[in-house]
Amino acid sequence: MDEKKFRVLIKYCFLKGKNTIEARTWLDAEFPDSGPGKSTIKDWYAKFRYGELSTEYGERSGRPKEAVTDENI
16 A cells, blocks of 8 residues: 555544554554554654644655756766
8 A cells, every 4th residue: 555545544543533552553453564654653643733634745845856867967
């Protein structure tokens, strides 16, 4: 399962009122081999607590990927 789907499941646990330990226990039971780690769950819970309810990564500052091309090198 990809990261986006795990973020949605973590958000589901957050909105249901589960704490991080309960969320990890549930995710480990459902996805024993590919579930997210403890720190990942804590990080996303922190974002949700601060009001960032989007499951997308925000834009980052810095050099865009298109800046490095064969012509530039």
